[in-house]
Amino acid sequence: MKRFISLILLVMMLAIPLVSFAGDAMPTVAGNAEAIKTVQTNADFLWTLVAAFMVFFMQAGFAMVEAGFTRAKNAVNIIMKNLMDMSLGAIAYWAIGFALMFGVSKTGWFGTTGFFLSDYVADKDPWTLAFWMFQVVFAATAATIVSGAMAERTKFISYLIYSVVISGLIYPIFGSWAWGSLYKGSGWLEGLGFIDFAGSTVVHSVGGWAALAGAIVIGPRIGKYVNGKAKAIPGHSITIGALGVFILWFGWYGFNAGSTTAANTDTALIAVNTTLAACAGAFGAMVISWIKFKKPDATMTLNGTLAGLVGITAGCANVLPGSAILIGLLAGVIVVFAVIFIDQTLKVDDPVGAISVHGVCGAWGTLAAGLFNAGGVTLKIVGVQLLGIGAAFLWVFPTAFVLFKLIDKTIGLRTSPEEELEGLDIGEHGLVAYPDFQVNPEANG
């Protein structure tokens, strides 16, 4: 009798995973437990993938922001760059980037396994794919940041080369330092306790510093600096640019809240922080621009929104909503000064403000994730954050600089002055973006 009961219990508790939850089999405790795990796993996949799709949609946002903030004569070119940095970047990330970033890493400096998604081919674990899907759109985000800063003067073929290198090498290697252990890797920086939940540094600063290197190497657009004074070159469609910002904001919910890569309740705090920081960023930039320029500046306010989003990206999961407002507000203020400083003092020509939004506010956000840490702040925490910020700059800026210089010396980085004056659309793609509309004389200067 005793035996019999024990047997039953044993079967119930242990053996029955064999039966498993499926069809009409008699349910068991252990089977249920398995089934629960399966359902949770399904939910995790669901959320990770939906979030990845939203982050993918940010590509549309970047394309629209960059097209809207630059001149009509270069719109086709900007769009082609955005389309191809995703397309080539994803293939490069599939071939090597993912392996460098998340493969087994003996040194803590880069991974060495899993090229060409071979992990999946080996194990058939679908999580490899879901995780890759989420990571590839992050790589594409880092890559696409640069196109805005180098807009209206970069050779298309040269941009394609850059695109492959950042998605395949520069981004993943830094990524492995901070995020490698999310999969099979292990990075030296995460080992120190570096906080960058969704990538203020890993994605945005990396993109931003590459953009800085590119903008320096390529030099300003013709007519941007006359006798050492910065000139305004307004973008051709604020409406399209603003649409891009709204799309980015929408996608950013996937970017930040999706970085749980699990369907859990942590996502709520992240979503709220993301919202409040974006709002405060827009507000901060509007107020500062109003004070400084006498009128609430639309392009600065749009930049401020993105600055708030970049600023909260590192700390979205470990700061309180009140802090998120402060982080966003300061990001909105910082971005205005950064744009002016880079444009007028450094005389680096960044048509869309990518360096300020992603580079500078990425650094700010990473620092803020330490300073406003809800669990308390120590000197060590702040120190590691600063280390991470510095490491990103020191890794990305020089390598990107060399890359752009190399391209420049070989196939050339910049289009001819004639082509630039006429617009890259004709020169590079043989097409104008808006053939049905007249173009303003002053916009072609």
Added chain:
Amino acid sequence: MKRFISLILLVMMLAIPLVSFAGDAMPTVAGNAEAIKTVQTNADFLWTLVAAFMVFFMQAGFAMVEAGFTRAKNAVNIIMKNLMDMSLGAIAYWAIGFALMFGVSKTGWFGTTGFFLSDYVADKDPWTLAFWMFQVVFAATAATIVSGAMAERTKFISYLIYSVVISGLIYPIFGSWAWGSLYKGSGWLEGLGFIDFAGSTVVHSVGGWAALAGAIVIGPRIGKYVNGKAKAIPGHSITIGALGVFILWFGWYGFNAGSTTAANTDTALIAVNTTLAACAGAFGAMVISWIKFKKPDATMTLNGTLAGLVGITAGCANVLPGSAILIGLLAGVIVVFAVIFIDQTLKVDDPVGAISVHGVCGAWGTLAAGLFNAGGVTLKIVGVQLLGIGAAFLWVFPTAFVLFKLIDKTIGLRTSPEEELEGLDIGEHGLVAYPDFQVNPEANG
């Protein structure tokens, strides 16, 4: 023996929550039950947040509809208004709106706890955040409706003030009457059985009646009425306007189906009803405009789509699909007549038809939710619906009217005629939306 077995069973059924479902602990029935709840909770968060993100994306839709339906010379201004009513509105809703709407309410007229999301700071219950996230985008929707009706002539600073007041006070107070009990509140109107599942009245009519007050106080655009006859002032991009409508429709699935704030199977009926009502609304408006104006009118058909969506919002969870078609169809018909009546008879200048779409069809939808109630309709049900419709008007219209009058008397509501003629973009923001393109002489009248 008996004891032993009982013990085992007891442990299995009760005591084991201590062990809980985690890691490799032996699974138990009670533990499983907890775990199931957790997974369902995770799914509820997931759906509530994804839906909130979709509703957020409606901000892009409103911005595009309003920009597209007004003139190029005011596009920057419209976009700034849409960006800032979200940004300021969210901060106002965080500070006070949410507390007034969902805080503990002793009277049934407004809540008094939970300012600055203090509930979360106290309890750390993440649901507070998820729920807030869903609600804040609803508040932003109500707020943003007004910008369209007051477009092309409102001072920017005045609009900002209005924005804070509607998101922080007017909307949440009415909201507390109808929806307070969804969280900690309890409203007198919901107590009577008022049906407004996703907010035909709570969100859309509230926005619409505020828009009506604003449009009356500010008066028509220069050139809109000449010798008492309404003139046409076509919008500058039907393409962008239509894109906005598609984005709104997409976001509306989050708006309606997300209002379950739970991942359950009720969402299916809601989604189907939403689809059919939108389709029927477009169809109804197209047919009526075709009959009345000899040609299928595009802007009316686009308005009809939104009218169908507004119309089904109240009853999306309690009417059958066949009824949804009827509700949408009638909303599409109503909106055409409402636009003409408001424009030509009332002579209230509403450039995008916001009052008709949101105010009038919001009322229709709320009534329809009673009339087509799948569970049967009684005089009482209809009476309460009418009461709710009336209460919304009586609360919102006077308070908004006073608010706009106050702004008008103090800092002024309207830009100077010169600025209006030249376009608000130059006057208010020092920027034109499309500097690369020539602008049509006739569009600047």
Added chain:
Amino acid sequence: MKRFISLILLVMMLAIPLVSFAGDAMPTVAGNAEAIKTVQTNADFLWTLVAAFMVFFMQAGFAMVEAGFTRAKNAVNIIMKNLMDMSLGAIAYWAIGFALMFGVSKTGWFGTTGFFLSDYVADKDPWTLAFWMFQVVFAATAATIVSGAMAERTKFISYLIYSVVISGLIYPIFGSWAWGSLYKGSGWLEGLGFIDFAGSTVVHSVGGWAALAGAIVIGPRIGKYVNGKAKAIPGHSITIGALGVFILWFGWYGFNAGSTTAANTDTALIAVNTTLAACAGAFGAMVISWIKFKKPDATMTLNGTLAGLVGITAGCANVLPGSAILIGLLAGVIVVFAVIFIDQTLKVDDPVGAISVHGVCGAWGTLAAGLFNAGGVTLKIVGVQLLGIGAAFLWVFPTAFVLFKLIDKTIGLRTSPEEELEGLDIGEHGLVAYPDFQVNPEANG
């Protein structure tokens, strides 16, 4: 004693579904098992609906692609067509299409039950609604493909009639052959093992072949062929067209990964394949166009992206990522040649390349799903794939051809030459899309 224990176990395992998981009732194994099923069902609904919403959003993508790739003078018309094929199509699909496609089918040729969603009215099974929601947006996708190919010259009323017939008859009947058993039907083609997971043939080729029939019957636009030579008629906004492509790509994740209609881990492979094929498609088309035309052609590259997506649609769940790259790459190459062949050799005027992207690459994708089948390929598999491809053409092309001929003979398919020259927007809708902007002389030819 024994009895007692047995009883307890019995109650625990069987009887307790009566108690069920709800409120504070004592949890049981069987109750838990039920509850787990409920949670998984909720997740399935969640995913199916979110995916459906994303697929719905593709309507915005189609509208933008088609508007951007055609001239400004026809933008209102294109948008109205896209809006109404969804609106009328959904109502037609509700009334009859769904029943023909998924109703009980005695013959394997079409269903005969479930008109007007009567299944739901009878059973109240919410799955009927969730499934319908997912299917209706597929029907709308098939329908909307045609508008691009017949753009800039089709009478609006005639397009509406076509729209109802394809959504209500042509599409669902073919659909029932391949997918009927997903609900209550059973089709002859699926019975043979036809692989078309998300509809390369069922949706895209069906739309593409209807587009071919339409474009042939209506004939080329005035000025498209002069002395037998094809002329270029550039679209009016590459920016808007590209935005449309990004929206489509985003929505396609819902299209492909959502076709599981279940929240499971299969979605990961599908998402990855979809991404890689789209990227490779863009790359393939860019390279080929670069070689052939000396410059990387933007509209071809955008078509290539869509070609990659169409190409992977059939096999997204049964090929490996490496194969997805190959399938996409070839689709990108094929689409360039197909566009040129159809335009210059067949002299069929398809302004947006719909026939090539959806028809031709749909066929390619269906074949590829067999050729690259991860489970291995046999002659039989390939044979059935070819049979399905052929069946789609033989069913759709003739019926659509007859339909368009019938419309042409009765109410007329084509607008007058004067209207076509002036633009359909004025003639059909009495509105211009961009009244504020001057229009280029050359674009009106």
Added chain:
Amino acid sequence: MKKIEAIIKHFKLDDVRKALMDTGAIGMTVIEVKGFGRQKGHMEVYRGVEYEVQFLPKVKIDVIVPSEKLEESLKAIRDAANTGEIGDGKIFVYNVEQCIRIRTGESGKEAL
């Protein structure tokens, strides 16, 4: 015949059109232009950089009138376009040597 070129403010277009039609003019052509004269552009700030909007948008009306209608037409335009503010615009008059209606081939005054 004379050609009158009037460069005016956008919002005066309708008034000028009506005034001209009252003098019996039955046709005219308008063109969007940018220009400056006494009225200079204004300074704006774009992303922190001050810049001058040098050319302001104006409308140019071309109307060809029989010589004997010239004075009347000039007065009509002036009266309709005048706001008394800077930037009201300018009127220039040219000689027209010939005028042909394409459809009928008529020429001279009849062709107007």
Added chain:
Amino acid sequence: MKKIEAIIKHFKLDDVRKALMDTGAIGMTVIEVKGFGRQKGHMEVYRGVEYEVQFLPKVKIDVIVPSEKLEESLKAIRDAANTGEIGDGKIFVYNVEQCIRIRTGESGKEAL
């Protein structure tokens, strides 16, 4: 030299261009304009409000020709632009006092 200003329908631009080139013209300038003449605008309805589209889009071709080519050029334009329908447009002729090619500084007929 004479300046010919031809205001024609959009879709006739290409024919007129070809006809002019056949006469030996080697340059021309086109401008998008809006105008009305015998052909008046039409009524449309926008959101329930009737309004008149007063100005219709046309293309203006400016071509400067040597005086001896004038008649030939006028005939070429007329023949190419004529559809026999209202709104076909008008041709105006002006005297050109001087012509300079910027690149070379040539002037007079050689500069054309």
Added chain:
Amino acid sequence: MKKIEAIIKHFKLDDVRKALMDTGAIGMTVIEVKGFGRQKGHMEVYRGVEYEVQFLPKVKIDVIVPSEKLEESLKAIRDAANTGEIGDGKIFVYNVEQCIRIRTGESGKEAL
């Protein structure tokens, strides 16, 4: 008074404007045009179809100057617009019979 019509390349607009202002000109009008002359269009490929971009975008500057300023103005424009490359553009001169400032009613040279 004379009217100078200069058809130049876009990016020379600012230089020409400055050069003219240095001669004392206080107003001008610019118009976006499309044209061709010695500089023909170029071939492009759209979706596999070769097509000629026949008209290239140019800017036309209209400036009315007192007759005695004509030569100086022409020189200023030529010098500023010249790049020595094909497509630099052309300058045409016309006689202006009358000039009126709308705001004040002044006419003749004072109205400029």
